[in-house]
Amino acid sequence: MGGKGLFDELHIGGLAARNRLVRAATYERASDAHGMVTPEIMRIYRELASGGVGTIISSFAYVREDEYRRDRMLGLDRDEVLPGYRELAEAVHATGTRFVAQIVHCGATAGKPPFTGPAWAPSDGVSPVDETRSVRAMTRADMDALAADFAAAARRAQQAGFDGVEVHAAHGYLLSQFLNPLWNHREDEYGGSIEGRMRFPVQVLRAVRDAVGPDFPILVKINSSDGVPGGMTEDESLVVSQAFAKVVDAIEVSGTTYGKVRIAGPDGQHCLYAPYAARLAELVDIPVILTGGNRLAPELQELLDTTGISGFGLARPLVCEPDLPARWQRDVAYVPRCVSCSRCFPEAGRNCVLHSAR
Numbered sequence: 001m002g003g004k005g006l007f008d009e010l011h012i013g014g015l016a017a018r019n020r021l022v023r024a025a026t027y028e029r030a031s032d033a034h035g036m037v038t039p040e041i042m043r044i045y046r047e048l049a050s051g052g053v054g055t056i057i058s059s060f061a062y063v064r065e066d067e068y069r070r071d072r073m074l075g076l077d078r079d080e081v082l083p084g085y086r087e088l089a090e091a092v093h094a095t096g097t098r099f100v101a102q103i104v105h106c107g108a109t110a111g112k113p114p115f116t117g118p119a120w121a122p123s124d125g126v127s128p129v130d131e132t133r134s135v136r137a138m139t140r141a142d143m144d145a146l147a148a149d150f151a152a153a154a155r156r157a158q159q160a161g162f163d164g165v166e167v168h169a170a171h172g173y174l175l176s177q178f179l180n181p182l183w184n185h186r187e188d189e190y191g192g193s194i195e196g197r198m199r200f201p202v203q204v205l206r207a208v209r210d211a212v213g214p215d216f217p218i219l220v221k222i223n224s225s226d227g228v229p230g231g232m233t234e235d236e237s238l239v240v241s242q243a244f245a246k247v248v249d250a251i252e253v254s255g256t257t258y259g260k261v262r263i264a265g266p267d268g269q270h271c272l273y274a275p276y277a278a279r280l281a282e283l284v285d286i287p288v289i290l291t292g293g294n295r296l297a298p299e300l301q302e303l304l305d306t307t308g309i310s311g312f313g314l315a316r317p318l319v320c321e322p323d324l325p326a327r328w329q330r331d332v333a334y335v336p337r338c339v340s341c342s343r344c345f346p347e348a349g350r351n352c353v354l355h356s357a358r
């Protein structure tokens with residue numbers, strides 16, 4: 001291998017980004033109460049786009065309003081949101097940055113009041129965010145309806161002018177719950193072996209592909225493993241990623257499951273999931289993007305030189321310094337200011353504690 005530079009173009013299907021750095025989706029808590037783009041969202045994305053990153057993945061957007069979870073979370077659940085996204089996509093594109101919309105269903109963690117649930121999940125159980133609430137196993141009809149909702153949201157992203165869409169199948173949200181045997185106790189063909197557990201996530205990806213056509217880039221974010229005893233293992237995740245690769249144009253590798261956040265601390269390990277991503281890159285012929293603890297440009301260049309990994313997602317370092325890519329382009333040895341304290345997680349990704357309040 002070798003010969004790839006951090007500031008070379010990254011190609012995902014027909015999308016050509018100016019460099020290999022990707023802003024990983026980061027919930028900003030800055031939409032209005034109905035998931036619409038606000039002036040605050042516009043400001044955050046303009047700042048990110050002028051900071052030199054090649055591609056921005058927008059923060060997770062719900063595909064069904066009745067099941068959304070987070071306060072002031074973006075939505076792509078209905079056509080009324082489109083004008084705001086069109087303006088946002090134009091602003092991002094004006095800087096030469098590519099723009100990908102992330103879509104999600106939060107599954108057992110879904111359902112912010114006044115929604116009273118029970119929220120959808122692979123199997124009956126209790127909400128991990130509110131023990132007083134039960135969650136309900138999805139029926140086949142629910143699954144068909146939700147796959148259609150994902151597809152419609154992806155189509156809206158396309159209509160709004162995004163360059164691609166990313167389906168969130170990581171971090172313990174619904175599609176990740178289907179993959180995780182701790183959550184998925186189904187006895188039908190959507191549970192059991194990893195082939196059964198991945199059946200619904202694959203159905204969703206196929207529905208999205210049918211909705212956006214063969215040429216619109218689709219990414220998927222997956223856990224390299226759930227990182228907890230009894231969860232999806234790395235070997236199982238490799239099986240899933242290879243199945244996903246038949247439908248999508250790139251795979252973003254992450255890790256962690258809801259409530260078990262494993263993200264780099266001040267003394268933390270960097271490039272957390274690099275060994276898995278390197279293995280995966282040998283097995284698929286689409287780009288693999290590594291996210292989680294990417295902190296030093298020379299380390300990323302080393303991975304480009306020695307593995308098949310194609311790109312690198314950055315979340316917290318860009319909360320702290322949206323212009324980090326431009327700084328690295330000027331000085332590859334620049335050490336980012338972010339100390340990985342995670343105090344911007346989970347509720348206020350638009351603010352770094354190192355900044356005065358904006």
Ligand SMILES: Cc1cc2nc3c(=O)[nH]c(=O)nc-3n(C[C@H](O)[C@H](O)[C@H](O)COP(=O)(O)O)c2cc1C
Pocket residue numbers: 024025026027028058059060102168171221254263264291292293294313314315316317344345346347348349350
């Ligand atoms: C404040 C905050 C909000 C996040 N929101 C999302 C999100 O909307 N979707 C997602 O896939 N990951 C989300 N993440 C996870 C990041 O995309 C990324 O996977 C994780 O932070 C590790 O990368 P980092 O070390 O560069 O921060 C969020 C992380 C933070 C810190």
Ligand code: SF4
Pocket residue numbers: 316317319320337338339340341342343344345351352353354
């Ligand atoms: S709050 Fe902490 S983790 Fe978040 S961007 Fe700032 S320094 Fe980084």
